[in-house]
Amino acid sequence: MTTHDNLDSVDAKITARNVFVYYGDKRAIDDVSIDISAKYVTAFIGPSGCGKSTFLRTLNRMNDTIAGARVEGDIALDGVDIYKSSMDVVQLRARVGMVFQKPNPFPKSIFENVAYGPRIHGLAASKSEMDEIVERSLRRAGLWDEVKDRLADSGTALSGGQQQRLCIARAIAVDPEVILMDEPCSALDPIATARIEELIDELRGNYAIVIVTHSMQQAARVSQRTAFFHLGRMVEYGKTSDIFTNPREERTKDYITGRYG
Numbered sequence: 001m002t003t004h005d006n007l008d009s010v011d012a013k014i015t016a017r018n019v020f021v022y023y024g025d026k027r028a029i030d031d032v033s034i035d036i037s038a039k040y041v042t043a044f045i046g047p048s049g050c051g052k053s054t055f056l057r058t059l060n061r062m063n064d065t066i067a068g069a070r071v072e073g074d075i076a077l078d079g080v081d082i083y084k085s086s087m088d089v090v091q092l093r094a095r096v097g098m099v100f101q102k103p104n105p106f107p108k109s110i111f112e113n114v115a116y117g118p119r120i121h122g123l124a125a126s127k128s129e130m131d132e133i134v135e136r137s138l139r140r141a142g143l144w145d146e147v148k149d150r151l152a153d154s155g156t157a158l159s160g161g162q163q164q165r166l167c168i169a170r171a172i173a174v175d176p177e178v179i180l181m182d183e184p185c186s187a188l189d190p191i192a193t194a195r196i197e198e199l200i201d202e203l204r205g206n207y208a209i210v211i212v213t214h215s216m217q218q219a220a221r222v223s224q225r226t227a228f229f230h231l232g233r234m235v236e237y238g239k240t241s242d243i244f245t246n247p248r249e250e251r252t253k254d255y256i257t258g259r260y261g
């Protein structure tokens, strides 16, 4: 594995060390170590089946919900082991939010989609505080102007791109520290995709953001750090500009130039 040495790791939000993931006796992630910074957007790239989603899910323990999945190794958030037995997983998933490939709003109103998390975490003391959280989250997700007059409509009645921004608003509403996105634009048209990419850029710096993408152009546009995965291993990790212009590993070069994938 090549980790470029010109990375500043002092501000790592998440540190993963020697992580292995198994589904039954099949190994899907093989000895991955990475520091994920709070300052940057990190892209995970690599061919289908290489383990990007699997590794992403280890970062907020979503693999816990998959029967037969087993995680070994160390993953810490702000230096605290997230796999320790006393970890409150509901709390963890509020701190490390997730946005999925297919927008999955709850079958509830737009307002309730955003208010749900703050309510279960007790973040609003009054109706007006909740209104504020919902408005602020929708504004940050770039959706407020489009939905402010129809907050009582169902979230599922929005367009795909709007639904994805609603899901981002829902993730933001609980004030996360990290946002994990697994191919968040793959079901969207180019205009909705551009909107989400702009949004990622606006959110950068406030949250550590990790995005899985099959689009090299998207990784190059939105991320400052890129990790290339292949067959369950992290082959190379560095500044996005270095990975795309000057990869050190042959397999990275082959992938980004489209020789396989």
Ligand SMILES: Nc1ncnc2c1ncn2[C@@H]1O[C@H](COP(=O)(O)OP(=O)(O)OP(=O)(O)O)[C@@H](O)[C@H]1O
Pocket: 023, 028, 046, 047, 048, 049, 050, 051, 052, 053, 054, 055, 066
């Ligand atoms: N729930 C599961 N049960 C068993 N095996 C799984 C499960 N999920 C993933 N795998 C296997 O683990 C490996 C990594 O899969 P993963 O979904 O993480 O890849 P990926 O890089 O996200 O691929 P894609 O780009 O197609 O989304 C694959 O071999 C896959 O078949």
Ligand SMILES: [Mg+2]
Pocket: 052, 053, 054, 182
């Ligand atoms: Mg995947």
